[in-house]
Amino acid sequence: MITVRHASDRGQANFGWLQSRHTFSFGSYYDAHHMGFSALRVINDDIVSPAAGFDTHGHRDMEIISLVLEGAIEHKDSQGNRQTLPAGEFQLMSAGRGIYHSEYNASSSQPLRFLQIWIEPNERGGEPGYQQKDFGNQAGFxxxxxxTGENGSLKIKQEARLLQLVLAPSESVTFALEAGRNAYVHQVAGTLKVENTSLSPGDGAKVEDIRHITFSNVGNEISQTLVFDLP
Structure with a gap:
């Protein structure tokens, strides 16, 4: 079964300096039918004004992934990490027993756009951690x-995997899920078919009880997709 969450149906927040679209309930946006999916709790599509950002605030017991789509993030945290996260790079902050951080638009003239993703961990407490990596934009998964952090991947405290899928126009690929697992698909760019279901940028889809999922780029430009393999 495939259940689509259209981009236009997402929750909205506008604070002037921040415009955000919420796939799942977050902050002042609440929808009992969209509280997350498996361990996936948050996908926020955030646009931050130049020189603005999130002041220092705390998290605990959450795996927080950021992917910059446009611009760059200036990151500082209570573990002493001071990093710039440019477009195309992934960041994973494991909040553990508690961490404080701030995130600002590194530019004084251009907006910042990034995806903020929260995944609930399967262990609580522990030492906070920070990871950052550019995985490139190669074709396929x-x-x-x-x-486990295998093959140079970021190590997440959950029995979940995050994959990036890049497809050229007319390309297709099949993804295999283990029995009892499900997937969530978030379309970043381009037009994609998941089985016979079409997704446009910002759309998401729950994929349940399907062992082999076929992805097809049905548009005229390169497609970029995030695929969550979830318990």
């Missing part, structure tokens, strides 16, 4: 995060 690229493994971004795994529970």
């Amino acid at each position: 690229t493994v971004i995060a795994t529970p």
